[in-house]
Every structure is written in structure tokens, then in C-alpha cells.
Amino acid sequence: MPTRIVFVRHAQSVRPQFGVPDSDERPLRADGLVAAQELVPRLVEFAPAVVLSSPQLRAVQTVAPAADALGLPVITWPELREWESGLIPSADWVPLVAHSWANPGFAHGSGESLDTFTVRVRKALARIAAEYPDATVLVGSHGTFVSRALIAAGHHADFDSLGAMPMPAIYEITSSRAADA
Template sequence: MTTRIVLVRHAQSVPPRFGVPDDDRRPLTAVGLAAAEALSERLVAYAPAAVLSSPQTRAVQTVTPAARELGLEVTTWPELREWESGLLPSADWEDLYTRSWARPESVHGTGESLDEVTVRAGKALARMGVEFPDATVLVGSHGTFVSRALIAAGQHADWESCRAMPMPAIYEVTA
């Protein structure tokens, strides 16, 4: 049995504030909300049996228009959340992420390593395979999580591809 998983990176969100922990309730911008609406038709065409999402607002908002059109609820799974890097948003975030991707086993403070995100993503994909056999599942999430889920599914992803990922973006994997 094969489960098709459609990973959706959220649309443009309000940027995080430098120097303070990121806010899970950070929403999409007006441009992001419009992009989520425009993306809906494309996502509906996959005919998903379920719509899952990270509990973070920007991910939920990105898949909600498609879920609404399909008559489905958005179900949040905590394991679909973005990388908890242990880093505060800062002007040098790209430099810090570059170093983290070069050493994916490394951990910043109380955060999780990228290797841990890959394991978490792999377990989430496997759970989808068990809970939604022979179905398509739409998944709203985040750039780093999507990249690490691609790696967990045996596809290529690296810092450059993660960094270049558009907002929103769609990728397919199977479980």
C-alpha cells in the first residue's frame, strides 16, 4: 500500500522579530493569504483524503482554503512543526543555518538538531502511511521540516535547496 503525501511549505508569513523567540501564532501576510487562496485549486486537484498541518498558524492558514473547498477539517500534528533550532531570530540567521546544515548533528542550546528533525519527519511520514493507506494526504508545514522530510523519504535536499524554496511550495513523497 502506498500513501501519497503532498508536502506544502507555508506561504509568505509575517517575519519573526529579531532577538525574541519565534511566535507559533505568527500569521501569513496579506500576500501570503492571497497565495494560499490561489494555491487552493492546485491542492484540491490532488483529491486528498485528509488535510494535516503543523500547529503553527502560518502552516494552518496555507492549507485551510483547500481544506474548506474539500469539506475537510485541518488536523494539526505537533510533529509537523518547524525545526526548533534553539536559535533566536537574528540578522545572521542564514550564517547560523549554513553551519547547522554543514553539521546536522549539532544542537544549539535546548533546540533540536537537524538530524533529529529528519527522524521526526520520517516518523510522521510513516504514521501517515499507517493512518492513511492507499490515500493522498495534504500536509501544511515549513521549509526546514519539508526539506528534512524529503531527506527522510530518500530524496535530495540541502541548505541551498531549502534556502531557495519558494513560499508556498509543493513536494510529493510516498510512504
Template sequence: MTTRIVLVRHAQSVPPRFGVLDDDDRPLTAAGLEAAEGLVSRLVAYAPVAVLSSPQLRAVQTVRPAAEALGLAVTTWPELREWESGLLPSADWEMSYARSWARPGLVHGVGESLDAVTVRAGKALARMAVEYPDATVVVGSHGTFLSRALIAVGLEADWESCRAMPMPMPAVYEVLR
């Protein structure tokens, strides 16, 4: 049995505030909400049996329109959340992220390493395969999480590919488990 997992990176969100821990309730921008609506027909075409999401608002808002069109609820799983980097949003965030990608075992303060995100993503994908065998699920999540999920299934991803995810967002990837 094979589970098809359609990974969706959230649409454009309100930027985080520099120097302040990221906010789980950070929403999509007006353009992001419009992009989420524009994604409906593409996601509905997969005929998913479930729509899962990170509990972070921007991810939920991205997949909610498709879930509503399908008559499904959005089920949030905490393990689908974005990388808890331990880094405060700042103007030099790309340099900090590049350093972390170069050393994926690196932990910043009370954050988690990228290696830990890869393990978390792999376990989440395995759980989906058990709970939704021989079916399709749509998953709303985040750029770093999606990149590490690709690594967890044996595909290549690095800092450059993470940065190069299609713009404007959202981005959609499909994996089989």
C-alpha cells in the same frame, strides 16, 4: 499500498522579530493569505482524504482554504512543526543555519538538531502511511521540516536547496510512502 503525501511549505508569513523566540501564532501576510487562496485548485486536484498541518498558525492558514473547499477539517500534528533550532531570529540567521546544515547533529541550547528533525519527519511520514493507506494527504508545514522530510525518504536536500525553495511561497512537493 502507497500513500501520496503532498507537502506544502507555508505561504509568506509575517517575519519573526529579531532577538525574540519565534511565535507559533505568527500569521501569514496579506500576500500569503492571497497565495493560500490561489493554491486551492492545485491542492483540491489531488483529491486528498485528509489535510494535516503543523500547529503553527502560518502553516494552518496556508492549507485551510483548500481544506474548506474540500469540506475537510485541518488536523494539526505537533510533529509537523518547524525545526526548533534553539536560535533566536537575528540578522545573521542564514550563517547559523548554514553551520547547522553543515553539521546536522549540532544542537543550539535547548533546540533540536537537524538530524532530530529528519527522524521526526520520517516518523510523521510513516504515521501518515499507516493512517491513510492507499490515499492522498495534504500536509502544511515549513521549509526546514520539508527539506528534512525529503531527506527522510531518501531524496537529496541541503542548505542551498532549502534556501532555493520556490518564491514566492508556498512551495509544493510530493512524496510516496
């Protein structure tokens, strides 16, 4: 039986400041904290064996209420963090990200290209499958990470679907070591 991975895109977070590098400590907004609490019944129904998360606070805060209800810790993995785009939040952020989606081999400055990021995502999926075979794993995550995980699992995702993805959102994929090797 393959590993079932339930991704939770984080709820509404405080917006990053223009001209300032994004912070890993950027939290959920008040309505995001409420939304995370409202997710608990749905997430508990998946009966995960473990709760993993990106180390970025907004992702942890989104899955922490469900982890608490399940009596599980939230375990952070650095490879689950959001795309390191190399971009600083700005008014022209959307067209720059769209350019990356249209040219996934392109990297902004010292950032990851989407192709490089997708390799990291695939490795993270393989690690989850290897460490939690035949289990359900809940993962606190981010929009671009979830989109690239869907692509890695053979599903369609593009810039438009990323823009339409709600906050929070739940996506389920299956992964196995044999399929992802």
C-alpha cells in the same frame, strides 16, 4: 499502494522579530493569504482524503482554504511543526542555520539537531502512512520540515535548495509503513 503525501510549504508569513523567540501564532502576510487562496485549484486536484498541518498558524492558514473547498477539517499534529532550532531570530541567523546543515548532529542550545529533527520527520511520515494507507494526504508544512522529509524519502535537499524553495511550494512524496519502518 503507498500513501501519497503532498506537502505545502507555507506562503509568505510575517517576519519574526529579531531578538524575540518565534511565535507559533505568526500569521501569513496579506500576500501570503492571497497565495494560499490561489493554491486551492491545484491542491483540490490531488483529492486528498485528509488535510493535516503543523500547528503553527502560518502552515494552517496556507492549507485552510483548500480544506474548506474540500469540506475537510485541518487536523494539526504537533510532530509536523517546524525544526526547533534553538535559535532566536537575529541578523546572524542564516550563517547559524548553514552551520547546522553542514553539521547536522550539532544542536544550538536546547534546540534539536537536524539529525534529531530528521528522526522526528521520519516518524511523522511513518505515522501518516500507518493512519492513512493508500490515501492522498495534504500536509501544511515548513521549509526545513519539507527538506528533511525529502531527505528521509531518499531525495536530495540541502541548505541551498532550502534557500531556493518558494513560499508557497508543493512537494509530493510517497510513503509506506514497510519502506519507513
